[in-house]
Amino acid sequence: MTAPNSLSDHSLDRDCTTLSRHVLQQLVSTHKADSPLAPAAQDISAIMNRIALAGKLIARRLSRAGLVDNALGFTGEVNVQGESVKRMDVYANDVFISVFKQSGLVCRLASEEMEHPYYIPENCPIGRYTLLYDPIDGSSNVDINLNVGSIFSIRQQEGEDLDGKATDLLQDGHKQIAAGYILYGPSTILVYSVGAGVHSFILDPSLGEFILAQENMQVPQHGPVYSVNEGNFWQWEESIRDYIRYVHRHEGYTARYSGALVGDIHRILMQGGVFLYPGTRHKPEGKLRLLYETAPLAFLMEQAGGKGSTGSEALMDVIPGELHQRTPAILGSAEDVELVQSFIQERLREAEFANVH
Ligand code: AHG
Ligand code: MN
Ligand code: MN
Numbered sequence: 001m002t003a004p005n006s007l008s009d010h011s012l013d014r015d016c017t018t019l020s021r022h023v024l025q026q027l028v029s030t031h032k033a034d035s036p037l038a039p040a041a042q043d044i045s046a047i048m049n050r051i052a053l054a055g056k057l058i059a060r061r062l063s064r065a066g067l068v069d070n071a072l073g074f075t076g077e078v079n080v081q082g083e084s085v086k087r088m089d090v091y092a093n094d095v096f097i098s099v100f101k102q103s104g105l106v107c108r109l110a111s112e113e114m115e116h117p118y119y120i121p122e123n124c125p126i127g128r129y130t131l132l133y134d135p136i137d138g139s140s141n142v143d144i145n146l147n148v149g150s151i152f153s154i155r156q157q158e159g160e161d162l163d164g165k166a167t168d169l170l171q172d173g174h175k176q177i178a179a180g181y182i183l184y185g186p187s188t189i190l191v192y193s194v195g196a197g198v199h200s201f202i203l204d205p206s207l208g209e210f211i212l213a214q215e216n217m218q219v220p221q222h223g224p225v226y227s228v229n230e231g232n233f234w235q236w237e238e239s240i241r242d243y244i245r246y247v248h249r250h251e252g253y254t255a256r257y258s259g260a261l262v263g264d265i266h267r268i269l270m271q272g273g274v275f276l277y278p279g280t281r282h283k284p285e286g287k288l289r290l291l292y293e294t295a296p297l298a299f300l301m302e303q304a305g306g307k308g309s310t311g312s313e314a315l316m317d318v319i320p321g322e323l324h325q326r327t328p329a330i331l332g333s334a335e336d337v338e339l340v341q342s343f344i345q346e347r348l349r350e351a352e353f354a355n356v357h
Contacts, residue, residue: 017212019190019201023048030196043105044154044178044194047129050099050106051152052201052210055182055190057095058136058150059203062088062184065142072143080115080324081289088142089113092135092150106131107157108166110323112292117166117323128157129177130169132292137181138260147185149262153296154178169291169323173316179296181262189213191266193303198269219306222335223272225256227264235280239311239347243276243340261288265297265331269304274336277329278311285326290318294329307337311344 027041065071070087077085093113100106100120107124110117110132117130134151141148154177158168180192188203190210198217201210226247233241247253256273258264264275279286288294298308298315308315308331318327330340 015212016207016209019052019192019210019212020045020049022199022201022212023192023194026194026196026199030194043129046103047105047131047154048178048192050103051096051131051180051182052190054092054095054099055150055188055210056203056208057099058092058182059184059188061091061095062142062148066145079113081112085113086136086139086142088148089136089139096131096133096135096150100131105129108161109133110166110169110291111135112289112324115324116164117169119164124157130155130157130166132169132296134289134292137262137293138258141258141260146260147183147258147263148260149184149266150182151262151293151296152180152182153292153299166323170320172319173290173295173299176295176299179299181265181296181300183262183266185263189266191217191269191300193300195299195303198300198304217269217304219269219301219304219333220272221305221333223268223274223333224252224254225268225271225273226253226276226336227255227257227268227273227332228276228278229257229259230255232278232280235282236278237344237347239344240276240278240340242343242347246339246343261293261297265300268332269300269306272333272336274330274332274340276331276340279328283326284328286328288326288329290315290320290325290327291323294327294331297329297331301331305334306332307334309337309341311341 023045027044073087075085075087075090079085093111097109097118104123106129108117108119108130112134132153136148137151138148155175156177178194183189190201200214202213204211268275277286277288294315301308310328311330330337
């Protein structure tokens, strides 16, 4: 006899809300009929659907990467950031372009892997949106079969961008309409926000659909994890070293660092704590890029009740000077981000005092 709800029974054991239905519900319920976003709800839902398609294609490639030719390793090229390009970076970058090329939704795509945005002029009269993305985040993990991610952010195009310089993108994080990430781990998880809470979806490979896992996620106000590359200890400002000394000397802290921001941030979103990528002596702005790494993650953290800071200002308030601008980043539980900031402020006060006297 087969027990009800056993694995051989293919009935659904949860209310299967798909991503596209969820996005539509969110936009319709949170924006009044006269809001400029209401007519765009279908567009945003369709864009999210395309991002999900890109995620499925990338997840499929990653799961078979060791079995097919030319999926792993480096291309031999160096990208605009001066970083060696991996084959998977190129593949994932092209996947996003190809899923949006025919969509009629997105007019420009700006990515870590491209010096200038990729323009799709035929889409411009219909959908004036820009997708900003990091196609593979944590690409050093690809060749060793550890988790990686994709990060995305959607902004409305402002102005004509006739000179092709996309200067209208150089605005603060509050201009983001939606943001999120896809984590390629033991399962593929998509986390997004359209400014009305943070929601996660798990890819059911048998259905090919992202199914709602958690709605209105809240990051704990404090958590045990601190996530930072301590190999840079002697490259940091003294204030960051003060914070790390503090966690070393107090019980209740534990270090976790995977080399892939999306995975580390996902852990913190679920369990609380703080992720840091501070400036270093050689790179005062740190490593992470604002428009397609730290601003989308700050948007999510704030939506989940957490915080995102450069150390001196909210990440969401930073106006970049250029498309690929880097910023120091402190992201996570509100109390933990504030604690790091308190060490920074303390050192600033000391420096001011020393200047005056
Ligand atoms: P990317 O693979 O997109 O270049 O990003 C890598 C980032 C981020 O995912 C991670 O947190 C960080 O770089 C790791 O850098 P370090 O090796 O310097 O710690
Ligand atoms: Mn990255
Ligand atoms: Mn990347």
